Amino acid sequence: MIRSTAVAAAVCALLALTGCGSNDEDTKPKSTPILPTSQAPATSAGTSPGKAAGVNAPLDTGVSKSTGMEVSILSVEDVNSRYGPVTVFTFQLVNTGTEVFQGYNWPTPTLVYGAAGSPAEHTMSISEHYGDGVQGAIPPGSRQTVKHAYKVTKDKLNPAVVTAGSVLWQGDFSTFQR
Numbered sequence: 001m002i003r004s005t006a007v008a009a010a011v012c013a014l015l016a017l018t019g020c021g022s023n024d025e026d027t028k029p030k031s032t033p034i035l036p037t038s039q040a041p042a043t044s045a046g047t048s049p050g051k052a053a054g055v056n057a058p059l060d061t062g063v064s065k066s067t068g069m070e071v072s073i074l075s076v077e078d079v080n081s082r083y084g085p086v087t088v089f090t091f092q093l094v095n096t097g098t099e100v101f102q103g104y105n106w107p108t109p110t111l112v113y114g115a116a117g118s119p120a121e122h123t124m125s126i127s128e129h130y131g132d133g134v135q136g137a138i139p140p141g142s143r144q145t146v147k148h149a150y151k152v153t154k155d156k157l158n159p160a161v162v163t164a165g166s167v168l169w170q171g172d173f174s175t176f177q178r
Contacts, residue, residue: 062167103134120150
């Protein structure tokens with residue numbers, strides 16, 4: 001009986017010294033300090049803090065959620081086409097996966113521009129290769145460049161949103177330079 005009392009007293013003393021096994025620091029929520037804009041971490045060229053997840057800046061490479069294809073915008077140019085002035089976006093698709101990408105899976109990108117969010121008319125021109133889409137398939141490790149034209153001048157593309165399937169770009173395309 002003396003031995004049990006001594007063990008119980010030792011356990012109580014140990015619990016008292018350790019605060020009954022709790023660690024107040026572990027129960028406090030961890031937080032990250034919010035930095036003022038002037039102290040915010042630097043971001044890569046063409047991006048800005050505060051963008052939604054999954055929304056790329058004009059110079060960023062996006063990754064399709066459904067196919068895993070990497071997609072980037074190589075150029076944005078004012079062109080006087082057979083159908084009048086248009087802005088031509090040149091996209092590059094890179095198959096970094098292990099499956100063949102079938103060309104029919106490439107969606108026609110959309111372009112919305114200006115403060116009102118006006119949709120730009122997609123212009124097809126077979127002779128100028130605008131809107132042809134992906135030709136054939138893109139095997140793993142390969143790439144293909146496609147062009148799409150829109151009935152709007154480049155100077156009106158601030159702000160603008162370009163959507164190609166699950167890949168989105170947002171920003172100022174009026175001064176786009178790579």
